[in-house]
Amino acid sequence: MKAQAVMAATGLASSAAASSINILPTPPMGFNNWARFMTNINESIFIDAGVAMSNNGLRTAGYNRLNLDDAWSLMQRDANGSIVADPAKFPSSLPWLTDWMRSNGFKAGIYTDAGSLSCGGYPGALNHEKRDLQDFLRWGFDYLKMDGCNLPNDEEETYHETYSRWASLLSYPKDVAMVFSNSAPAYFSNQKNLTNWYRAMGWASDYGQLARHSADIVTYPNGNGWKSIMFNYNQNLRLARFQRPGFFNDPDFLIPDHPSLTMQEKKSQFALWCSMSSPLLISAHIPSLPKETIDFLTNPRLIAVDQDKLAQQATLVSRNANWDVLTRTLANGDRLLTILNRGDSAASVHIPLERAGIDFGAIGDTNVTVHDLWSDQVTYLTPGAPPLTIENIPAHGTAVFRLQSISPITPTGAIFNTNSLKCLTDSPSGNVTWDPCQGTDAQVWAFHKEDGRVNSLLRPKDCIVPVDGVVKTTSGCMRRRTNPWTYKSSGNLVDNKSGNCLTENIDGTAIAEGCGYLLNQQVLALPAGVPVIMF
Numbered sequence: 001m002k003a004q005a006v007m008a009a010t011g012l013a014s015s016a017a018a019s020s021i022n023i024l025p026t027p028p029m030g031f032n033n034w035a036r037f038m039t040n041i042n043e044s045i046f047i048d049a050g051v052a053m054s055n056n057g058l059r060t061a062g063y064n065r066l067n068l069d070d071a072w073s074l075m076q077r078d079a080n081g082s083i084v085a086d087p088a089k090f091p092s093s094l095p096w097l098t099d100w101m102r103s104n105g106f107k108a109g110i111y112t113d114a115g116s117l118s119c120g121g122y123p124g125a126l127n128h129e130k131r132d133l134q135d136f137l138r139w140g141f142d143y144l145k146m147d148g149c150n151l152p153n154d155e156e157e158t159y160h161e162t163y164s165r166w167a168s169l170l171s172y173p174k175d176v177a178m179v180f181s182n183s184a185p186a187y188f189s190n191q192k193n194l195t196n197w198y199r200a201m202g203w204a205s206d207y208g209q210l211a212r213h214s215a216d217i218v219t220y221p222n223g224n225g226w227k228s229i230m231f232n233y234n235q236n237l238r239l240a241r242f243q244r245p246g247f248f249n250d251p252d253f254l255i256p257d258h259p260s261l262t263m264q265e266k267k268s269q270f271a272l273w274c275s276m277s278s279p280l281l282i283s284a285h286i287p288s289l290p291k292e293t294i295d296f297l298t299n300p301r302l303i304a305v306d307q308d309k310l311a312q313q314a315t316l317v318s319r320n321a322n323w324d325v326l327t328r329t330l331a332n333g334d335r336l337l338t339i340l341n342r343g344d345s346a347a348s349v350h351i352p353l354e355r356a357g358i359d360f361g362a363i364g365d366t367n368v369t370v371h372d373l374w375s376d377q378v379t380y381l382t383p384g385a386p387p388l389t390i391e392n393i394p395a396h397g398t399a400v401f402r403l404q405s406i407s408p409i410t411p412t413g414a415i416f417n418t419n420s421l422k423c424l425t426d427s428p429s430g431n432v433t434w435d436p437c438q439g440t441d442a443q444v445w446a447f448h449k450e451d452g453r454v455n456s457l458l459r460p461k462d463c464i465v466p467v468d469g470v471v472k473t474t475s476g477c478m479r480r481r482t483n484p485w486t487y488k489s490s491g492n493l494v495d496n497k498s499g500n501c502l503t504e505n506i507d508g509t510a511i512a513e514g515c516g517y518l519l520n521q522q523v524l525a526l527p528a529g530v531p532v533i534m535f
Contacts, residue, residue, distance in 0.1 A: 020246030023177045024209035026307040027248045027279045028143070030065025030106070035253045035283035036220045039071035039120050042089040043097060050104055052287040059105055061298040062307065063282065066101050067109030067143060070120040082135050083112075083123050098140030109143030110136055114162045114184070115150030124150055129165045136178070143179040145212075148187050156196040159184045160203055167207035180208030181250065189214040189235060194419050195518040198491065201242050202535075210248040210279055213239060217252035217283075218260075225258040226396060229269045230342070236276055238418040238525055240313040241489055241532050243277065249313060251276070253283035256293050267296050268340065268398040271374075274306035275314040275326055275338040275400060301373040302400065305336060314338055315528040317355050317413040319423070320439030322347065327356050327413060328528040335403040341393040350387040354457060355444055357412040357529070358405055360384070369404040411447045412457075413527030417504045418491060419520035424502075424510060426456035430473045432464060432510040447530045452483035466495050466512035471502060490535040491523035 031049045033041050046066050053059045072094075074084045085094045092100075098108040112132060113124040125132045125146075136144060146166060151158055163184050170180055182204040188197040197213075204211040214235035218228035232251040239249045254273065256266045273280060282297065289297075314326040314336060322343035328336045337356050339349060353360065353368060360368075360383045367380040370388065381388065390399050414437065415424040423437040424445065437443060441457035445464075448454070453463040455473065462473040465484065477484070485502075486494045492515050493502040500512040504521045516522060 034069035119149040183212040318439040411529035471510035
């Protein structure tokens with residue numbers, strides 16, 4: 001019988017997990033030119049960025065990577081088959097540039113494409129993989145972003161085979177470990193049938209340390225920056241089960257100088273990316289960033305959350321028309337609470353701490369410490385106190401709190417279908433359906449570690465069970481069996497008695513039926529901290 005690997009933080013086990021943790025234990029931080037400069041790449045952009053980052057505190061705060069993107073090369077390979085850096089753009093040579101980066105406290109990253117041509121039309125790596133990797137290492141790079149344009153066809157199997165070549169090459173012992181950023185999943189996102197997206201995310205999480213999973217963030221100075229940020233944020237929320245120490249979902253660059261963004265929107269992107277332990281790769285004209293922007297980008301409390309060694313991705317507690325509430329556990333046992341005001345005007349919100357997985361009944365007469373990670377102010381909540389109230393969160397603003405208590409944590413939050421985005425919804429009668437998310441107690445679910453039961457906050461003494469294939473909440477389930485459900489890395493929530501999967505039926509009812517392969521109606525997102533079993 002094969003052993004099952006369990007990841008306590010949302011994430012899946014793989015044969016590469018241990019080496020990935022050693023290569024990239026926490027999300028990368030640094031600079032990339034693409035969203036700000038696109039193909040207008042040159043040596044001075046990186047020198048200027050590095051000097052500015054050394055002077056303005058970004059490097060000291062942890063932003064220690066300078067990553068080249070597309071268009072750094074000539075349009076043709078040389079007679080030996082090597083890609084050649086464009087001498088007009090990099091007159092001092094790439095080895096000189098990487099030496100300069102290292103001598104100034106930075107690490108060097110480079111871009112290539114798995115296909116015959118890059119997305120910008122420059123030479124791709126297809127059938128040149130070994131030579132290109134040797135050249136990148138010889139030039140001094142230790143981070144590789146691998147795009148996925150211009151492969152022989154757009155089949156998932158073709159991407160899998162092509163990217164597996166790199167996984168094999170990168171697995172060989174080398175003097176320098178190469179971080180591998182895999183963009184393959186992005187080419188299967190936002191499709192009607194998401195099976196290939198989930199499949200590509202599965203092998204991408206085995207092959208490297210981070211995966212670009214969806215659309216590119218908007219590029220300077222065009223487009224609607226907030227709409228782009230929200231799209232990638234929502235895509236990231238669907239994929240929390242893949243993240244673990246050593247592998248990070250990548251919703252793309254921070255764009256703090258995009259002209260369409262308000263200051264609150266810039267700060268929200270940073271706060272949300274930190275809450276999800278996402279890569280913090282700035283794509284902006286670094287020398288021109290004002291002090292106010294540098295101040296939030298170097299917030300040590302939020303960076304500590306992003307770089308937390310547990311690497312849990314914050315997941316939805318609740319969502320309605322205006323508010324997203326997210327939570328996760330940190331390595332020291334603290335609980336993170338992030339509140340996004342998606343509405344167009346400032347507003348206040350009340351959050352019962354039970355929604356953050358904290359049990360006031362377990363803490364006696366002790367307090368819950370509430371640390372505001374923006375203001376650095378600390379307050380205390382006592383048992384019996386009203387819900388946490390956050391006043392006047394600006395339009396598109398994000399509040400972030402770190403909660404400390406002696407309460408054991410119960411993973412708590414929304415269960416939603418990652419295709420339809422509908423939330424599992426309880427009712428006073430015990431009928432369970434899939435409905436638009438409204439943020440009510442009927443859509444907030446607690447996963448009890450001691451016996452595996454799952455209940456809504458609407459009916460805390462009952463729990464979900466399948467009855468003749470129909471999922472209901474019912475009383476007495478605690479006496480019948482323990483560990484009734486298992487969450488798989490496939491995204492399936494499996495009834496252990498029948499082996500069936502929790503499913504969104506076509507009529508919106510919640511049913512349990514035979515598990516298919518990465519089916520839209522059966523792939524679910526669960527709260528951070530629910531154990532994930534290898535699929």
